[in-house]
Amino acid sequence: MALQFILILLNILLFGSSLRLVESFTDGRKIVVGNNETDRLALLEFKKQIIDDPYGTLSSWNDSIHFCNWVGITCSNLQQQRVISLDLQGKGLGGNISPSIGNLTFLRYLNMGENSFHGTIPQEMGNLISLQIISFENNTLKGEFPTSLANCTSLREIYFNNNNLVGKISSEPFTSLTKLEVITINGNGLTGEIPAFLGNISSIQEISLEGNELQGTIPESLGQLSNLYLLAIGRNNLSGMVPLSLYNLSSLQIFNLRQNQLHGSLPRDIGLNLPNLQVLILGQNLFLGSIPNSISNISTLEVFDLDQNSFVGPVSNNLGNLQNLQAFTIDDNQCGTGAANDLDFVNSLLNCTNLNSLSIQLNGFKASLPNFKANLSTQLSIFLFGRNQIYGTIPAGIENLVNLTGLGMEDNFLEDLHLPTCTTPRSTKQEKSNSFRIVLAIIGALLGFLLISSFLTLYWIRRSKSKPPSTPLTGERFLKLSYKELFKATEGFSSANFIGSGSFGSVYKGIIDQDETIVAVKVLNLQNPRVYKSFIAECKALRNIGHRNLVKILTSCSSLDPKGKDFKALVYEFMPNGSLDDWLHLPVEAHNYSRNLSLLQRLNIAIDVASALDYLHNNCYVAIIHCDLKPSNILLDSDMIAHVSDFGLARLLLEADDNSSQDQTSTIEIKGSIGYAAPEYGMGGRVPVQGDVFSYGILLLEMFTGKRPIDHMFTDDLNLHNFAKATLPVHVMQILDPKNPTHGRTK
Known part of the structure; x- marks a missing residue:
């Protein structure tokens, strides 16, 4: 009987469902550990706070199934069956996070990322004494960083990025987190300074606080983190000089300080002390001095970005050693000043076979470009050297840059290529007279158009100033x-x-x-x-x-x-006014109001579309080709302003597979629309920006003639292009769209 009593007692102690265990701390605090029934009730309380469950994720959370089999739940293998993992990432859940989650005291892994949770992070999280990884990234949580996490002494990884957290980051939570390896809170509204105590946690490998409103200087103590491989604290309001100790962290691989107010110069031996560096981003700060030659020793370097600082030249000619380099950017510095002012380093960079983007704009270079000696296997697709004082001709060897799709060389002193003058057959006196009249008519039309455009521009500027700004649905998110x-x-x-x-x-x-x-x-x-x-x-x-x-x-x-x-x-x-296709081709009787476009409206729409293409091709960091420009993809807002839409076939020119066979296959699949697509699209060729220009030309012809490129009249060798060309120069008026109402750009 005694033995049986002992066995029963032991069973209750180890596996009983009614016993409540208590965890004591040295400072006198006590946390109720509970039992597996405690876990079940805690999960049900959590479910009650969920107001949106679009995928029915929590439909399995009911008494017909054991809670260890609920979606997102993992229990321990012990007979106790305590919850050790709660993973609801990307389930679209919305609501508050219930404080009851703090009763899951055996929880080691908690992932609520990629949802729509709002409210604050409950302080009861501090009860999760076994927690090792916590993620609330990509939600809309607000409030301050929970100081109660100081109790979670086993915590190794924290992911709170892309929320609405505010306030200062107190050192208090970190004094006991001696096992912490990752802290990621970028994309919030945190203020104050970076806690210096982080430098005392020797286990830290990753610190990402980018995109907040942090101020003050970078703590010297961070230079003690000998295991740190990622430091991303860009897009804040940090000032002062970068501690020299950070430049000596040989473990550092990603170093991002972009868009702060940091100043000082780079150490001469930076390339020797950071042998594992892969990403160095110091753009949009106040750095000065020269770019150290030792940079060429960092064989692992992939991204080098120093734009919008005050660095001076010369730039090392040994950069060709960086065979892993993919992007080199020194825009808007003063690298054209210094002891030397040559561009030989360009040839060095062109020998980096993985280089995709090279940008040296706005540096005051006063030299001629050397003859390019590029490695024929170079991947360079973007080469920008505009807004300098570069002279001479475009050098020989540029044809070796076989993957080049974006070349920016504006605002220099480059000479023309001395191409032969174009000659044309002599015109008859009548043709000359007609041409003269056409030229006068065009000049008159342009002057009238410029006058009207100036008036409209002033009108829209005044109107936009008086009009209250619209409130976006999402703010900046x-x-x-x-x-x-x-x-x-x-x-x-x-x-x-x-x-x-x-x-x-x-x-x-x-x-x-x-x-x-x-x-x-x-x-x-x-x-x-x-x-x-x-x-x-x-x-x-x-x-x-x-x-x-x-x-x-x-x-x-x-x-x-x-x-x-x-x-x-x-x-x-x-877009309340539908598509351009509707206005050009849908019968008027299909609407309860006129759908005709005046000449001025057509000109305005043409300018709008050209502005959009100019932005996509020339002003995006990575040029974008639309690949399917046509009237049905031009949408008109309430003010008849045109907006290019439907990027389902769009191509980004800077892609990793640009030189592979896979690229050719994917390019062949891109057909565009019949009548608008450039001939190259149908032959499996590369997709250049000129393809959009071809489509734009067809679009212009359609806008002013009112005829589709696939009109039934176009058979055999006759197409819209030839149809319009045949009327030049004296019969153009005969093919213009006969619908010509008098109203201008209206709502």
Whole structure:
């Protein structure tokens, strides 16, 4: 009997469901550890705070299934079955984080990233004494950094990036986190200084506090972190000099101080003391002095960016040793001043076979470019040396840069290439007379257009100043919308809200509840195998660009519908005046108002589209080719301002597979639209920016003649281009679109 009693007691002590264990601390604090029933109740309390579960992730969280089998839950293998992992990353969940989560005292891994949690991070997190990894990245959490995490002495990794956290980072939480390896809180609103105590945690390998509002100097103590391989503290308000000890951290691989107010010069031996450095980004600061020659010793270097500082020359001619280098940027410095003023270092860089981008603009170089001796295997696609004082001719050897797609050389003193003068057959007296009249007419039209444009420009400037700024849906962040919200916004994707369709999907008008903003929702047709590539291309092209003549993307949605099928959609700013195609070709009787465009409106739209293409080709950090420019992809807002849309076929010119066979295959797949695509697209050639220019030319002809390039009249060898060309120079008026109302650009 005694033995049986002992066994029963032992079973209760080890595996009982009613015993509440207590964890004591040396400072007198006590935390109730509880049992597996405590874990189940804590999870149910957490579920109660969830107000949005678009994928039904928590539908399994009920009493019909043991909680260890609920989605996102992992339990220990012990008979106790305590929750050790809670992983709900990317489930689209919305709501507050319940304080009950602090009762999961055996929890080691907590990942709530990529959701829509709001409110504050509960201080009860400090009860998670076994926690090793915590992630709340990419939510909308607010409040301050939870100081109670000081109790989580086993914590190794913290990911709070891209939230709305504010306030100072107190040293208090870190005094006991002696095992911490990663702290990532970039993209918040943190203020104050970087805690100097971080330098006392020798285990730290990664510090990322980029994109906050931190001030003060960089703590000297960070130079003690001998295991640190990533330090990203750019886009803050830091000042002072960089501690020399940081330049001696041989473990450092990524060093990003961009966009602060840091000053000082780089140590002469930086290249010897940072042998493992891969990324060095010091742009948009106040650094001065010369670029150390020892940089050429960092064989691992991939990205070198010192733009918008006050560095002076000369630049080392030994940079060709950097065979891993992919981007070299020294824009807007003074590297053209110094003991020497030559550009021989360019040839050195062109021998870096992995180099994709080379930019040396705005440096005051006063020299001629050397004859290029580029390695024929170079990957260079972007070469920018404009806004200097470079003279002479474009050097021989430039043809060796076989992958070059972007060449910027404006505002220099380069000579022309001495090409022979173009000759034309002699004209008859009548032809000369007609040509003279045409020239006078064109000059008169241009003067009139410039006068009207000046008036309109002044009008729009005054109007924009008096007009209150519109409030964006998302501020500086993308709006987060679920399938459920898009379904509601479009009234179930009803036919009443249907706008149009294409091979990649259908577009619906929707109204977002949050502020009754009208949007356009493009629901992709996932039956088309090319749609996945289109979706990625469009997101890739639009995520980092912005221009008044480009359609504004508000967000994307990639999830499952109620039937468990893939659902992908893109949400755009709504354009109330539809597409240019509608205005050019849809019969007037199909509308309750006139859809004709005046000559001035057509000119304005042409200028709008040209401005958009100029931005995409020449002013993006990575040039973008639209690949499908046509009237149906030109949308008009309430003021008849044109916006280029539909980047489903867009190509980014700086891509890793640019020289591979895979690149050729993917390029062949890009056809564009019949009648608008450049001939090269159909022959499997590379996709150059000139392809968009070709499409733009066809677009102009269509706008002013009113005829589609696939009009039934164009058969055999006759096409829109030849049709227009045949009327030059004296019969142009005969082919202009006969619809010519008198109103100008109107709402």
